Amino acid sequence: MNKLVLLLPILLLAGCANQEIATMQDVSPQANDLRDLDYDGVIKARELCGETLSGAAVNNDGCAKDKTVKQSFRLDVKFPNDSAKLIPSNYAKLEQLAAFLEEQDGAVATIEGHASKVGNPTYNLRLSQRRADAVATALIEDFDIPASRVEAVGYGDTVPLIDEDSELAHETNRRVMASLSGEFSVTDMRWTIFTSE
Template sequence: MKKTIAILSVLLLAGCSSQDIVTMQETSPQLNDLRDLDYDGVIKAREKCDETLVGAAVDNDGCPKDKTVKQSFRLNVTFPNDSSDLRPSNYAKLEQLADFLNDQKEASVVIEGHASKVGNPDYNLTLSQQRADAVAQALINDFGIAPSRVEAIGFGDTEPLINEDSDYAHDVNRRVMATLSGNYSTTDMRWTIFTVD
């Protein structure tokens, strides 16, 4: 039986080898530009967005994808004890935030006021709201940000950065932070083996 199968296999292979192999002599014309000029993985024939940022995540047309970003950062706007008056040195940070908001028209900001644990908690809540309001009003009045894009919330002494009773902790905890949100033009980047984050 094994010998019969082996003979049949040889005959079948021999029958296939008797066919002539035909090679094409003419080259086919290339109808579309298949180069990827901006190295985004989309050929020129399909490209709708030239000069894509290198490393950007793109759709099938080679256009970069935006992503919704929510970012929180410390403004380094600090206040003296029992005060909601903005210091002149605070305006440089506020100007950076205002520039961002002017550039990204769809973004909005929540100003978060905080107080140290010195004094009465109810008073600290009112004071933290006054600090948040002072920063919000500076953005609106001094930098021209629309009031509808700025919200101010006071948290009192409920969210300290350093939870201890020291002068340093009290100085750090008397602060204003800002949380930015909105769908603004931040390009979504592709992850690579070289990506750190």
């Protein structure tokens, strides 16, 4: 019985020995370029958008997907008492605001002028409007932001940050705030283990 077990594999192999063996070619011709040159997960043969942003979520053609997000930018410009004149140190803040507006061309800026509770409320309303207009004019004339994207509104002394009668409160409340709003299209990024929401 042991001899039969040993002979069985030899007999099986001998039965196959008369069949013709087909050999494969050494090199198979490759019709398409299967490399992923920009490492986005899409092969070159299907790639329609080369050099996509690293880590971007892409469609089947290798083009980055966009998503719409809402962003805001806050600006706080202070003014001396009874003044609507911009001081030179405010221009650095306005430059940041203008750069944000240029980068996000769908954003609209609402410039909000405010005054302290010192003096007449009617006068303070006009003063706050002049302050808002000063910032809006600087954005339009000095930073070339289209006037259609800038709105100036004076609130007088009706929206104080500190609602008390002190020098700190008055100084804090003499201000212009700029709120930017709008929806912007940005590149959607792929989720990774390092992504945080």
